[in-house]
Amino acid sequence: MRYTAVMRDNGRVNEADQHALPTPNAGETEDSKGSRLHPRVTSFRSRRGALTDAQQKSWDRQWPLIGADVSDTPLDATAWFGRDAPLIIEIGSGTGTATAAMAKAEPHVNLIAIEVYRPGLAQLLQQVEREEIPNIRVLRGDAMDVLENMIAPESLTGVRVFFPDPWPKARHHKRRLLQAPTFSLIANRLKPGGVLHVATDHAEYAEWIEETGNAEPLLSALDWESPMTHERPVTKFEDKAHKVGSAITELIWGKIRA
Numbered sequence: 001m002r003y004t005a006v007m008r009d010n011g012r013v014n015e016a017d018q019h020a021l022p023t024p025n026a027g028e029t030e031d032s033k034g035s036r037l038h039p040r041v042t043s044f045r046s047r048r049g050a051l052t053d054a055q056q057k058s059w060d061r062q063w064p065l066i067g068a069d070v071s072d073t074p075l076d077a078t079a080w081f082g083r084d085a086p087l088i089i090e091i092g093s094g095t096g097t098a099t100a101a102m103a104k105a106e107p108h109v110n111l112i113a114i115e116v117y118r119p120g121l122a123q124l125l126q127q128v129e130r131e132e133i134p135n136i137r138v139l140r141g142d143a144m145d146v147l148e149n150m151i152a153p154e155s156l157t158g159v160r161v162f163f164p165d166p167w168p169k170a171r172h173h174k175r176r177l178l179q180a181p182t183f184s185l186i187a188n189r190l191k192p193g194g195v196l197h198v199a200t201d202h203a204e205y206a207e208w209i210e211e212t213g214n215a216e217p218l219l220s221a222l223d224w225e226s227p228m229t230h231e232r233p234v235t236k237f238e239d240k241a242h243k244v245g246s247a248i249t250e251l252i253w254g255k256i257r258a
Helices: 053-066 077-081 097-105 118-131 143-150 170-175 180-189 203-214 236-243
Strands: 004-008 067-069 087-091 110-115 136-140 156-162 190-200 219-221 248-255
Touching (some): 053 118, 053 136, 087 097, 097 110, 097 136, 118 136, 180 203
Parallel strands (some): 087 110, 156 190
């Protein structure tokens, strides 16, 4: 087999609504701020979300330091983090619970969280500030834009995609993030030996992901020591899903070494 699948005893309620298109601030439009939040048929849903006063204050302090909107400018991760270290991106970080925990568990890596939902990013910024986590940066916008325009080929040590929206209705399958072109792009951006780690709580989507990922010729079963941890914290969403008997499928591929 060309993948590693792990069925956990716990489950997770899908967090698709956390990976949703945020509403601009008053007086701000997507055109006026030059963002790229909705350039194509996307894998995320539209959803309103306002920041609390505390979140806004943390945003004002932290965003200029560790946040940026998606753009066409190639990313200089070494300059942004102030150090040269293995680079991992997380696509759809939600409220950042797993992001923060995994960053603290791997202080030797640079971790970029990509998310469109502004209140979710604000919660992550609050945690970064409160716990003084130095190795997290955040990008707000479409992850496909990040991969296509900001990430250089063979520059990533790892990519994490946890609980992407399954878009269960057949007519919506075109919106699913993990299509064949996405696997191809991720594989191109991974270094040889780099890892793609996917987790989903949706059984049919898990089969879709498995089949599509196995068909990518640059990915294979991970039969070498992984350059990143695969341990995730159990969030409140997983705990809720466990109570209703849901299961999680984890899929892990490595990029074939030359």
